Amino acid sequence: MSEHKHKSFREENGSYKGVFAWIFSTDHKRIGLLYLYAIVSFFLIGVLLGALMKLELMAPGKTVIDPATYNAIFTLHGVIMIFLVVVPGLPAVFGNFLLPIMIGAKDVAFPKLNLLSWWIYVFGAIIALSSLFMGGGPPDTGWTFYAPYAFKTNTNMLPAVLGAFILGFSSILTGINFIVTIHRLRAPGMTWFKMPLFPWTLYGTGWIQILATPIVGITLLMIVGERVLNIGFFDPALGGDPILYQHLFWIYSHPAVYIMILPAMGAISEIIPTFANKSIFGYKAIVISTLAIAFVGYFVWGHHMFTSGMSGTALYTFSLLTFLVAIPSAIKVFNWVGTLHKASIQLETPFFWAASFLFVFMIGGLSGLALGALATNVHLHDTAFVVAHFHFIVFGGVGFAFMGAIHYWFPKIWGRMYNSKLATSGWIIFFIGFCTLYLPMFFLGVTGMPRRYYDYVEKFHGPNIVSTIGSWVLILGLIIIIYNLIRSAYKGEKADKNPWGGRTLEWTVDSPPTLENFDEIPVVNRSPYDYRKNLES
Amino acid sequence: MNKHTENHVVPYSLYIYVLAGLLLLTMLSVGVTHIELANLTVFTAILLASIKSCLVLVFFMHLKFDNRILQILVTAVFILVALVLFITFLDYNYR
Amino acid sequence: MSDAIHLHRDDEASKLGMWLFIFTELLLFAGLFIVYGIYRYLNPVAFHLAAEELSVTVGTVNTIILLVSSATMAMASTAIRLKNKQLTILLLLATLFMAFMFMTNKYFEWKGKFEHGIFPGSEDLLRLGHGDTLFFGLYFFMTGLHALHIIVGFVLITIVCYRVNNNTLTNENPVLLDNSGLYWHLVDLIWIFLFPLFYLIT
Numbered sequence: 001m002s003e004h005k006h007k008s009f010r011e012e013n014g015s016y017k018g019v020f021a022w023i024f025s026t027d028h029k030r031i032g033l034l035y036l037y038a039i040v041s042f043f044l045i046g047v048l049l050g051a052l053m054k055l056e057l058m059a060p061g062k063t064v065i066d067p068a069t070y071n072a073i074f075t076l077h078g079v080i081m082i083f084l085v086v087v088p089g090l091p092a093v094f095g096n097f098l099l100p101i102m103i104g105a106k107d108v109a110f111p112k113l114n115l116l117s118w119w120i121y122v123f124g125a126i127i128a129l130s131s132l133f134m135g136g137g138p139p140d141t142g143w144t145f146y147a148p149y150a151f152k153t154n155t156n157m158l159p160a161v162l163g164a165f166i167l168g169f170s171s172i173l174t175g176i177n178f179i180v181t182i183h184r185l186r187a188p189g190m191t192w193f194k195m196p197l198f199p200w201t202l203y204g205t206g207w208i209q210i211l212a213t214p215i216v217g218i219t220l221l222m223i224v225g226e227r228v229l230n231i232g233f234f235d236p237a238l239g240g241d242p243i244l245y246q247h248l249f250w251i252y253s254h255p256a257v258y259i260m261i262l263p264a265m266g267a268i269s270e271i272i273p274t275f276a277n278k279s280i281f282g283y284k285a286i287v288i289s290t291l292a293i294a295f296v297g298y299f300v301w302g303h304h305m306f307t308s309g310m311s312g313t314a315l316y317t318f319s320l321l322t323f324l325v326a327i328p329s330a331i332k333v334f335n336w337v338g339t340l341h342k343a344s345i346q347l348e349t350p351f352f353w354a355a356s357f358l359f360v361f362m363i364g365g366l367s368g369l370a371l372g373a374l375a376t377n378v379h380l381h382d383t384a385f386v387v388a389h390f391h392f393i394v395f396g397g398v399g400f401a402f403m404g405a406i407h408y409w410f411p412k413i414w415g416r417m418y419n420s421k422l423a424t425s426g427w428i429i430f431f432i433g434f435c436t437l438y439l440p441m442f443f444l445g446v447t448g449m450p451r452r453y454y455d456y457v458e459k460f461h462g463p464n465i466v467s468t469i470g471s472w473v474l475i476l477g478l479i480i481i482i483y484n485l486i487r488s489a490y491k492g493e494k495a496d497k498n499p500w501g502g503r504t505l506e507w508t509v510d511s512p513p514t515l516e517n518f519d520e521i522p523v524v525n526r527s528p529y530d531y532r533k534n535l536e537s
Numbered sequence: 538m539n540k541h542t543e544n545h546v547v548p549y550s551l552y553i554y555v556l557a558g559l560l561l562l563t564m565l566s567v568g569v570t571h572i573e574l575a576n577l578t579v580f581t582a583i584l585l586a587s588i589k590s591c592l593v594l595v596f597f598m599h600l601k602f603d604n605r606i607l608q609i610l611v612t613a614v615f616i617l618v619a620l621v622l623f624i625t626f627l628d629y630n631y632r
Numbered sequence: 633m634s635d636a637i638h639l640h641r642d643d644e645a646s647k648l649g650m651w652l653f654i655f656t657e658l659l660l661f662a663g664l665f666i667v668y669g670i671y672r673y674l675n676p677v678a679f680h681l682a683a684e685e686l687s688v689t690v691g692t693v694n695t696i697i698l699l700v701s702s703a704t705m706a707m708a709s710t711a712i713r714l715k716n717k718q719l720t721i722l723l724l725l726a727t728l729f730m731a732f733m734f735m736t737n738k739y740f741e742w743k744g745k746f747e748h749g750i751f752p753g754s755e756d757l758l759r760l761g762h763g764d765t766l767f768f769g770l771y772f773f774m775t776g777l778h779a780l781h782i783i784v785g786f787v788l789i790t791i792v793c794y795r796v797n798n799n800t801l802t803n804e805n806p807v808l809l810d811n812s813g814l815y816w817h818l819v820d821l822i823w824i825f826l827f828p829l830f831y832l833i834t
Binding site: 183211243247251298299302309310311312313314317 | 628630632
């Protein structure tokens with residue numbers, strides 16, 4: 001038995017061999033990594049599509065692709081990045097891997113369901129991507145599948161919509177699993193307010209997954225009904241209201257932004273105290289703001305539809321609620337900055353990612369207020385400004401947090417260290433590329449360049465060239481980062497249990513963890529970010 | 538936890554009473570359609586349906602015997618749905 | 633506590649998981665109820681008249697069937713705890729029988745509508761106007777989705793019945809029966825709202 005104990009989860013195969021030992025494994029850590037490999041693959045496809053769009057926009061007129069292909073590419077870029085990458089991104093990868101360890105459990109509450117949700121994810125992804133290869137061509141409606149495009153277009157809408165519907169199921173099952181795990185499997189002594197912040201954000205995320213995803217599920221089913229049975233829910237010619245589609249779609253898809261960003265905030269809340277060597281500032285404020293974001297975020301969907309012709313009352317309400325939801329986000333930023341105040345900071349790669357997260361998240365958040373105000377929204381609606389805004393939040397926020405998280409937990413997951421210098425240079429190139437790529441789009445938007453346009457007038461040429469060059473720099477940074485991580489997973493130095501000096505439970509187990517994480521379930525009797533000296537004694 | 542549920546073996550008779558109540562309310566809601574209530578028709582129908590659904594939730598679905606957290610969660614979900622409906626109508630009612 | 637949970641099964645967790653799933657189902661139908669509410673608000677007269685096309689008798693009979701089946705399902709939970717295997721199976725079979733009756737009624741109701749040329753996208757329906765198109769579109773979509781849930785519940789209860797008969801589901805581990813019961817009551821709950829909205833508000 002004792003020999004057994006020190007085997008890591010990567011070596012313990014169970015009853016299957018080779019790749020089957022992974023794809024049939026109910027171990028939360030293996031499932032987390034399965035998600036990671038799938039998500040990174042889809043992410044790279046999405047990046048390539050994005051780069052292709054930028055290449056097309058390098059000069060006015062047709063450069064590399066024709067307009068119809070451009071429409072298909074921005075749709076696929078959106079569908080892949082939203083439904084396949086960022087929505088499952090942090091919760092499914094790091095949530096699965098770390099949630100049980102961080103709360104002192106041996107696995108999630110329903111391990112088989114967990115494996116099932118990965119399979120559903122893969123199945124949904126295959127269905128969604130099959131729209132590329134079937135006759136009729138890939139969908140060209142944009143990832144929002146707006147009515148009436150969605151039932152007027154002759155492209156392969158059905159697989160894309162059904163794929164998104166199936167992916168929703170996977171998301172719901174993950175949410176159910178996490179909530180039950182957090183309710184039932186916290187280690188003895190870990191009260192709600194002794195739980196680390198990453199699990200807290202997963203808890204908030206889980207609720208949004210459960211309560212918002214079904215709405216988009218039924219909406220997508222109605223689109224299917226519309227196309228197959230000609231029911232007329234959203235077709236004005238049959239009495240339906242296309243605006244109602246927008247309502248239903250955004251009732252999910254706005255909270256979905258919080259499915260993406262909450263775990264990102266959680267990861268940042270883990271990284272910052274570790275590298276500041278200091279307890280997090282305002283733990284309870286962060287917890288409460290997490291729940292507040294999850295709750296208020298459910299009622300702000302209308303700010304995507306300010307120019308759709310909604311009633312004035314609805315406009316004011318949604319604008320007010322949008323401003324309200326900015327408050328808890330700002331509270332978190334103050335807390336992170338407060339944690340860094342007078343701290344002795346360890347300058348390591350994960351910290352650089354966290355610090356740059358604060359920078360880009362602030363820009364993204366503040367530009368969001370410009371869009372949430374009714375008057376400025378009229379000017380900025382559907383321009384490149386919006387694209388820049390949500391890339392700063394979704395790519396800048398979630399993407400940077402994901403990068404930070406993978407550099408932070410890398411030693412725990414693979415049991416090896418990466419080359420720190422290479423990782424840091426990858427970060428700085430990526431960061432410069434990111435800003436060069438998206439900052440010009442703010443200016444383009446303010447001066448009037450619409451989003452989703454394949455062509456533009458000569459006066460937008462300058463910023464577009466800068467933006468395209470930025471996309472190349474970003475990809476260069478990405479290549480360095482991925483090369484470094486893959487190489488280090490095989491050849492890096494062995495890491496010990498706690499290379500960064502973290503205080504949460506995952507740093508008390510082996511790197512990589514054993515199959516059951518803990519030899520003995522720990523008893524928790526201190527707050528999660530207790531940085532007092534002589535803790536172990 | 539097992540003990541908890543075993544302590545609450547619900548007697549058959551309770552279900553019979555609840556069923557009788559539900560059937561009575563069904564008959565009532567069919568009956569009132571013959572009375573001209575004008576604007577109140579929709580309201581009465583929804584009200585009776587809500588009472589019936591409460592009976593199902595509380596007795597058939599055992600919420601009465603479940604822990605407090607579950608009771609709060611179920612209530613919260615219904616409030617959430619009501620709020621979403623309300624906010625959506627802010628658009629349609631004032632357009 | 634936690635250690636014990638991992639070695640033994642955790643019924644409380646299964647129940648919580650089932651409830652969370654029920655929440656997703658409720659929200660799924662909530663989306664449709666929102667659509668119904670909006671279109672009823674926009675087409676009050678047409679919805680009013682279209683609802684008169686549906687037979688109140690059939691709707692009422694189906695409501696009674698479903699309510700009784702819900703009661704028998706709930707009683708099965710009590711019966712299994714009192715170790716009364718025969719009664720449990722009897723109650724489950726009664727539930728299955730009523731589910732079957734419900735579907736039979738539904739079949740004839742839909743069939744009648746189809747024969748009158750009323751089905752999604754039919755020419756007769758389009759001729760009736762926007763309000764009727766939406767009403768019957770929603771009627772078929774919502775009752776159809778509900779019927780799909782009845783079928784899933786039917787399969788679930790059949791499995792439970794088989795396992796009770798097998799003695800693999802007893803008073804020691806009634807959680808599958810309880811959770812199937814919760815699911816069945818959910819189906820009932822949704823019908824409680826569908827019935828007045830489509831059959832009664834005329």
